[in-house]
């Protein structure tokens with residue numbers, strides 16, 4: 004494939020590269036090249052890039068921080084637009100609300116809320132995603148979830164090129180489920196409704212939760228966090244552990260010996276290795292626990 008068909012993107016405000024290795028943009032450190040890879044600096048550039056892809060029939064995918072993604076070893080054809088590092092506006096509206104562009108990291112958002120003396124986002128400190136990615140999948144941890152603090156979502160509709168604000172109350176959001184997983188809208192930003200709090204207490208809560216993460220999660224190996232969603236009848240990690248699958252490996256991919264809910268990359272894992280581990284785990288858990296495990300990690304094949 005040639006770069007010429009993406010020529011028009013060069014004029015947009017952003018960074019355009021070709022055959023960009025996606026392993027450099029995913030927390031799993033896995034993934035082949037993106038045919039074209041664009042990081043827009045502005046919402047307008049994003050809008051134009053998406054319109055360009057639509058007009059020319061080029062498949063277009065949105066990447067946040069790549070922390071919930073498993074990308075094929077062959078990479079992906081078409082255009083990948085990464086919002087992390089580009090769309091990074093962050094501001095308080097003074098009434099307990101914060102507006103964040105989609106490319107802001109959750110860590111930055113949480114620290115900003117702390118600086119403003121606003122409480123409600125402490126649970127998200129330590130989740131290594133972008134605001135867009137977190138809204139997309141209703142990220143959550145330690146009893147909190149994005150849904151509870153979300154006020155509105157700013158979206159770009161690739162079909163019409165229009166940007167609108169959606170009231171969070173009108174959205175059907177539940178555990179690791181949002182309409183964005185199926186409706187094709189691109190999240191360009193979100194507003195969060197928080198409450199006034201004590202900075203020392205907010206900081207202490209953030210530190211405590213980060214400490215719990217470090218103690219329980221295999222953070223020294225690349226991964227995409229919890230591989231599977233929580234099934235209705237229990238916890239995926241506990242079931243995988245009870246099936247004796249800690250340490251189960253294929254190639255460089257392994258069910259973490261520290262936390263059975265994570266598949267980790269021990270150094271040279273391929274996408275195929277990870278998929279084989281996922282497959283093996285799902286089969287054993289189905290046999291022994293009569294439970295179907297659904298992947299939480301998104302797969303780009």
Ligand SMILES: Cc1cc2nc3c(=O)[nH]c(=O)nc-3n(C[C@H](O)[C@H](O)[C@H](O)COP(=O)(O)OP(=O)(O)OC[C@H]3O[C@@H](n4cnc5c(N)ncnc54)[C@H](O)[C@@H]3O)c2cc1C
Pocket residue numbers: 030064065066067068069070071072086105129130131132133134135136137138139140141142143144183188189190191220222226227228229301
């Ligand atoms: C060590 C570790 C710990 C983790 N802990 C947690 C945890 O406690 N709780 C939790 O919920 N998750 C956790 N995760 C998973 C991950 O961090 C979250 O799912 C996060 O919200 C993903 O955001 P992202 O920006 O990295 O999304 P990406 O991985 O880049 O993308 C994921 C999906 O979202 C879509 N997407 C991203 N941005 C947008 C956008 N702006 N508009 C439309 N679609 C978009 C992508 O197309 C893709 O389909 C963890 C991951 C790791 C590696």
